[in-house]
Amino acid sequence: MIAKTVLFKYLYRSHTIIGLLVLFLFYLSTYFGTLTFFMPYLKVWESPSRHFVPTFEHTFNIDSSLESVLEQNHLLGAKPVEITFPSFRDPLFKLSSESQNSLYFHPQTHDVLNVAKGENLVSTFFNELHTGIVAPLIGMPVMGVASMGVLFLTLGGFWLFLQKRKQTFTPKATWRHTWLSWHKITGLGLIPYALIFACTGAFLGLMLSFSHPFAWSASSKEESSMRKLVSPILFVQPQYKSSETKAPMLAFSKLQALAQEEYPRLQIVGATLYHYGKEGAKVRFRGFDKENVAQSGRVNRLSITLNGVDGSVVEKRALENTHSISRALSAFYYVHFVPDETLGMRVILACFGAALAFCLVSGYLLWAEKKLHQKGWLGDLSNRVSIAVLIGIIPSSALVPFLQWILAFDLFDKEIWVRGSFYAFWSFWLFYCVFERSIVTIIARMLKTSAWLLVLAVTFHGLKSGFFIWQSFALGAWTLFSMDALFLVSALVLFLLAKKVERAELFYRYERKGVFDGY
């Protein structure tokens, strides 16, 4: 009986200590990870090149221009050329080759677009903040360790819940008990979600952070993004013999139609050209199985390879032909990245993400309540720093889409100006938290600033891109419209929250003691 109590005490203490250690980092990862669920849509919203009204199902046809484009851009060499078809992830048509510059095409006009690197600055930055890769070398492993900590918290928390339930417990109506019950409700409800994302996140953070310099030095073409990092390592390119003799190719759309006919279950997302325009040319169409999306995710793409000259099938890589490890790995990655899922699933996952963030915050508040009743300056100061991190991140990240549209797109080093402003603004809130006496004022100003920044971001987006929210609605540019609407709704929610904070008695409690006592 004593042993059990000691074990309980130790586990209880370690739940608090480890919780406090990993809370802030995991909160940041959860916050930006939740935003990252909307990345495909954010990518369209932030990029002027992707501002057009999409026609039905991202149609395109480059039959007439493919060969000349390849020649003009020095892409007819021995290296295979990757084609990514327009999709909900990116409405542009993309051509790339190993460590060569990528080319983008407008899917309707077929013009080659000059897409500057900075156009996807917001989504790239948020994704890098989510993975922790923004901090060189240590960022990703640290995020991985934080995820392991959360695994411990989830399982340990569950054990604590089971133990505590056996004891007699009389709840008192204090804030501590309110936070405890919310922490328990969200924590228990999110066990599957937290386990899946923390488990895959720990694996990705710790494993990939060590393979990432390797992949980088191997200089595969898409290094910066985590998701893109996974594929070149696990995809082994087939080798086909080259030939110098030129040969006429079947039209690209004809080849695609043939591939679809041979493999109807394949949802084609892209193609790879081998020795295009020469004898022995091969075209591989890749994609996922319409009936088994999870097992044919980004690390286990299925494909059908056709001869470019006569359209005969060279190789077919169907789901049954893939290794079971690849299928399992694909399913494993799938639950973290949800690569081929569209809006519905993403909204549900984002709601879970928000709940997880709340669970982490309520965990902090439990500890803060205890410190509130102790003398000394530590509790007060840690509350202020925590507000700067946990809430200060909202206005700081709302600044990023605003700056994306207010600053000129050809501004040199725009990426650094924007990223730097994010850190500077965040540091400002850190300072403001000790400068301003009233905690209520701090929180309300943070929330109101975020709301205004989002409204301004939508306004400047309209002014500079020519797609105001009502225009997107009238034209049927639904991605742009929904992103604008999402920003405006978030702004409204933040504004209402700010009003609520100002009225609620709860937050005034945090102002009564500590550094500012009798000031």
Next chain:
Amino acid sequence: MGIKLWVVVLLLGTHLFAHKIEGLTLVMTPLENDVVAIEGKLKGSGKKLEGNKVAFISMIDKRILFEDFLDGSKPLHVKIPQESYWVYLYVGDQDVVEEGIAPKAGFLKMATSQKERAYKTMGLISLGFIALFGFVGGYRIYRYNHKHH
């Protein structure tokens, strides 16, 4: 404080990820008669890049002064422009950018160097706020301790 260290590390990260690609260098060698040789190299293997687009972009008005593709076998020879310029090397969705070297007689039209300007400005502002946080926080603790003893 942990948070200070964290922000400093993040700022450093911002610096490292700007117009640079790890393991890849843009080599510029000045030759005679105001000509510059451009090459892209992988640091580890020393392998030369091939087929990548290279552009000279004016620092004055951002117009394209020159554009061509790298040839794996020999470096690209380009006449040095008469105004300040950047050399862009495009790799995937990223780019490597260096400020171009001046001709022997100097540029006719000069622009102020942008090198590390954004990084230094924003870094200074961030660190300024963190220092302010330190001062104000320290002062508050000092006052608090003073009152309670």
